[in-house]
Amino acid sequence: MQIKSEYTVRKVACRIGLEPSYLSKIERDATPPPSEATIRRLAEALQEDHDILLAMAGKVSSDLRQIIMKRPRLFADMIRELKDAPDHAVLRVVREVRDGHW
Amino acid sequence: MQIKSEYTVRKVACRIGLEPSYLSKIERDATPPPSEATIRRLAEALQEDHDILLAMAGKVSSDLRQIIMKRPRLFADMIRELKDAPDHAVLRVVREVRDGHW
DNA sequence: AGTTCTGTGTAGAACATACTACACAGCACT
DNA sequence: AGTGCTGTGTAGTATGTTCTACACAGAACT
Numbered sequence: 348m349q350i351k352s353e354y355t356v357r358k359v360a361c362r363i364g365l366e367p368s369y370l371s372k373i374e375r376d377a378t379p380p381p382s383e384a385t386i387r388r389l390a391e392a393l394q395e396d397h398d399i400l401l402a403m404a405g406k407v408s409s410d411l412r413q414i415i416m417k418r419p420r421l422f423a424d425m426i427r428e429l430k431d432a433p434d435h436a437v438l439r440v441v442r443e444v445r446d447g448h449w
Numbered sequence: 450m451q452i453k454s455e456y457t458v459r460k461v462a463c464r465i466g467l468e469p470s471y472l473s474k475i476e477r478d479a480t481p482p483p484s485e486a487t488i489r490r491l492a493e494a495l496q497e498d499h500d501i502l503l504a505m506a507g508k509v510s511s512d513l514r515q516i517i518m519k520r521p522r523l524f525a526d527m528i529r530e531l532k533d534a535p536d537h538a539v540l541r542v543v544r545e546v547r548d549g550h551w
Numbered sequence: 552a553g554t555t556c557t558g559t560g561t562a563g564a565a566c567a568t569a570c571t572a573c574a575c576a577g578c579a580c581t
Numbered sequence: 582a583g584t585g586c587t588g589t590g591t592a593g594t595a596t597g598t599t600c601t602a603c604a605c606a607g608a609a610c611t
Contacts, residue, residue, distance in 0.1 A: 356558060366601055371559055382599060402521035405514070411525060412509050414532045419504035421539055422528065423513060428543045429527075430516045437523055440542045441530045468571055473589055519587060532561060 354393070363388040380404030456495070465490040482506030 361369040372378040390397035401408050415422040460471040472482040492499035517524040
């Protein structure tokens with residue numbers, strides 16, 4: 348039985364408008380990471396989480412940057428404060444704010 | 450009476466190892482923002498908050514990037530959730546976590 | 552055996568980033 | 582009137598970013 352993958356380097360590269368050899372290098376970390384726009388297209392093509400792919404590339408999503416930039420002192424302090432907090436503590440925080448405990 | 454400022458373009462530039470003309474352009478937004486390292490030196494020389502200067506330059510401090518990159522899903526969700534939360538709500542959250550309400 | 556896929560290596564282009572070096576005009580003071 | 586500051590304009594450079602174009606070798610299939 349013949350299985351033709353839909354996720355060959357070549358097919359994915361063509362789908363998102365990249366050269367196959369470049370995508371190959373991206374996968375093997377043989378080139379510096381692509382631009383945010385390219386990472387987003389890649390994430391969509393692979394049905395991966397773009398925040399995670401961006402993180403792998405050492406980047407932070409531009410919308411998050413915008414949020415932080417509007418209140419840099421507030422967000423910088425918060426992020427540093429939560430650096431070592433366990434996941435569940437952070438999640439609790441998110442839930443509280445979402446539930447409107449202002 | 451003669452007042453010689455310690456914060457002329459030239460003196461500050463020399464202190465942090467920059468060309469005065471370049472610093473002049475930075476101040477007037479006549480050039481793209483300098484590197485994070487330079488912004489940090491500038492913040493120190495001017496006794497300004499580096500998180501705020503970085504934000505003015507459209508950047509996010511590399512230590513914050515590191516924190517986000519380690520748990521991208523968690524922090525991305527949290528930051529987006531807190532985007533429109535008022536300052537005091539965010540501050541309350543920070544205090545709770547700091548006080549060990551884990 | 553020949554075609555068609557597969558990933559990948561090499562070279563280089565186009566543009567952005569992050570500056571330096573130097574010159575020059577205006578004002579302040581002597 | 583000359584000296585020494587002030588900011589700033591112009592030009593150029595080195596390096597990094599983000600890719601393209603093309604070629605090539607190995608495996609798979611007919």
